[in-house]
Amino acid sequence: MALSQAEVLTGLAEIVNEETGIDTTQVQMEKSFVDDLDIDSISMLTIVMNAEEKFGVTIPEEKVADLKTVADAVNFITEAQ
Amino acid sequence: MTRKIVVTGLGATTPLGGDVETTWRALLAGESGISTLEQEWVERHQLPVKFAGQAKVKAKDILSVPETKRLDPASQFALIAAREAWADAGTPEVAPERLAVEFATGIGGVWTLLDAYDTLNASGPRRVLPMTVPMLMANGPAAAIGMDIAARGGVRTAVSACASSTEAIANAIARLQSGAIDIVVAGGCEAAIHPLPIAAFASMHALSRNNENPTGASRPYDTARDGFVMGEGAGALVIETEEHALARGAKIYAYLVGGSVTSDAHHITAPDPEGTGAARAMIEALDQAGAKIEDVVHINAHATSTPVGDIAEYTALKRVFGDHLNKICVSATKSSTGHLLGGAGAIEAIFTVLALYERTAPPTLNLQNQDPEIPIDVVTSPRKLPEGEILAISNSFGFGGHNAVVAFRSAN
Numbered sequence: 237m238a239l240s241q242a243e244v245l246t247g248l249a250e251i252v253n254e255e256t257g258i259d260t261t262q263v264q265m266e267k268s269f270v271d272d273l274d275i276d277s278i279s280m281l282t283i284v285m286n287a288e289e290k291f292g293v294t295i296p297e298e299k300v301a302d303l304k305t306v307a308d309a310v311n312f313i314t315e316a317q
Numbered sequence: 318m319t320r321k322i323v324v325t326g327l328g329a330t331t332p333l334g335g336d337v338e339t340t341w342r343a344l345l346a347g348e349s350g351i352s353t354l355e356q357e358w359v360e361r362h363q364l365p366v367k368f369a370g371q372a373k374v375k376a377k378d379i380l381s382v383p384e385t386k387r388l389d390p391a392s393q394f395a396l397i398a399a400r401e402a403w404a405d406a407g408t409p410e411v412a413p414e415r416l417a418v419e420f421a422t423g424i425g426g427v428w429t430l431l432d433a434y435d436t437l438n439a440s441g442p443r444r445v446l447p448m449t450v451p452m453l454m455a456n457g458p459a460a461a462i463g464m465d466i467a468a469r470g471g472v473r474t475a476v477s478a479c480a481s482s483t484e485a486i487a488n489a490i491a492r493l494q495s496g497a498i499d500i501v502v503a504g505g506c507e508a509a510i511h512p513l514p515i516a517a518f519a520s521m522h523a524l525s526r527n528n529e530n531p532t533g534a535s536r537p538y539d540t541a542r543d544g545f546v547m548g549e550g551a552g553a554l555v556i557e558t559e560e561h562a563l564a565r566g567a568k569i570y571a572y573l574v575g576g577s578v579t580s581d582a583h584h585i586t587a588p589d590p591e592g593t594g595a596a597r598a599m600i601e602a603l604d605q606a607g608a609k610i611e612d613v614v615h616i617n618a619h620a621t622s623t624p625v626g627d628i629a630e631y632t633a634l635k636r637v638f639g640d641h642l643n644k645i646c647v648s649a650t651k652s653s654t655g656h657l658l659g660g661a662g663a664i665e666a667i668f669t670v671l672a673l674y675e676r677t678a679p680p681t682l683n684l685q686n687q688d689p690e691i692p693i694d695v696v697t698s699p700r701k702l703p704e705g706e707i708l709a710i711s712n713s714f715g716f717g718g719h720n721a722v723v724a725f726r727s728a729n
Binding site: 254255278281282 | 387443444448
């Protein structure tokens, strides 16, 4: 069964927290991974990899650069399920 | 100009305890850090050696989740030890450009490397973590410490197998004598209790196979010794110029008065049976200290509990100290901690410093029948050291023919 946007956001926030220590409540839809959450590129790649595993989706490498905000990632994952 | 160099902070996580105080008290109490490995991979691989000295406190119980995810276990131990040492030194205020790190490992991030290879085989290249390279590299522990304390005066990693961290401490002397650096965080770490290193060391018959009696397996100088016991953990020392330490009112544990590195060019693993290179390292360290052999009252020996290694070190000791060797009390603390490989020299330097600071040499466990070919005064229960100005040395030797020796003088 496909997860809702809210469920994807919750799961993604957990992944971000495990990798970076950023509090899950800070991982909000409008936040930018780089500008707001200060996530470096190597952490971003790890988050993508863990998201693929957790949500059973494939995020192409050329797509990663387009995932600028949390909403970008949540929407992509929700649709790709 | 020759500067006096002092030790002002100590940190460790070892098979005996998660910090220096716990480790030192357990060592003096004659406790063993060695135990049977309960991991499923021991039986799965039918390992011939089923015990080791595992860190008493798990790193994941100390560090944050991101730290444990982004650091190899070796770096995790390193960070824990370095933070304790830094706090113990009073969290010194120092210009980042005048703060350096000399932090060693023998093997590096072996868990990371082998886990990544397992992932590659099982799931393909897209599942190999992006942090794999920075986590497995041998300079990873030194770099992690350097970032943590903002050291910009140079972060370096000595890699000389089981001599690594003693070499790192010796290197710290040169950094401080250059005048460009005020403080060095020095030491070493290892986290290699993984089935592959165990299989590999066992394959070369370097490890004890006393599976029935793990706590009795590491028995330096005993006639029944049959190899070393692997250990894991880290040790860190804050080392600085006396001038800098006095100016900030720091507690001084001991003077670091000598450090020397030599090489055998004899055999890739076997020690030179004449002990010439090891002896030269000891003599050079004492020369730097401006000391006579008669000044030395205590030695923390390399003494891994291998049949040939213990004899070779004795030959070197006899070559250096002659009859004075009878008046030196020798501690072989690997009997208690196991052999921390690239972390061994660091924790043994800490034990040597504390022996001077508390005037107490730590005991050697499991000496039941002393090898008649090694007639030395082995400390088997805590031994009071003399008052006054006294000197002690710590020896480390490594595969590759590496010999490293550091010398400390009492400060209190």
